[in-house]
Amino acid sequence: MSKLILTNEVVGLGGAGDVVEVKDGYARNYLIPQGYAVAWTRGGAKQVEQIRAAREARAIHDRDEAVALKDSLEATKVRLTGKAGQGGRLFGSVKPADVAEAVAAAGLGSIDKRKVHITSPIKATGEHEATVRLHEDVVAVITLQVVAAK
Incomplete structure (x- = not known):
């Protein structure tokens, strides 16, 4: 088992700054090369x-603010x-950074691209979904409307 310090949020493992223990292969082959963690x-x-x-500087501090942002994100199609x-x-x-830019361009507020999770790759036009972890216990599901550029 390897002891690591996470530098980014990893779904199912922890957030940036957390100290975790994972199997050696997972650390050596994925987390460290991708830049998600460093050795402890x-x-x-x-x-x-x-x-x-x-x-903490990037996080949304108030849970009520996160819930309000969630409601506005879920009410509109990005x-x-x-x-x-x-x-x-x-x-x-479509990449998480593209989703974060589209949300900002739509005037819905700014979200951290590291908090955007796309469950399956978006490689076609149409409607798709992505999730955004706004707070520790607030997750928004965004409806994405992908259209072809003219």
Whole structure:
């Protein structure tokens, strides 16, 4: 088992600044190469505090504010445009950063791209769903309307 410090939120494992123990292969082959974690060291306590402070600065502090943002996100469809070929197939796919930019462009507020989770790759036009973790216990489901760019 490897002891790691998470640098980003990993669904089902923890948030940035958390110290976790995972199997060696998961740490060596996925978490560390993707930049989601760093190896834990004795001097890592300072690093943990810096990561947690940065996470707190980005977080929505008030649960009521998160619920209000959730209601506004779920009430509207977020429109995304992308280059598409015949049949509505996109060149590439929709990424969490694209969703965060579209939400900001729609005037619904700013969300952290690291909090956006797309369950299955979005590679075609149409309506799709994505989830956003706004607060520890507030998760919004966003309806994405993907259209072809003209």
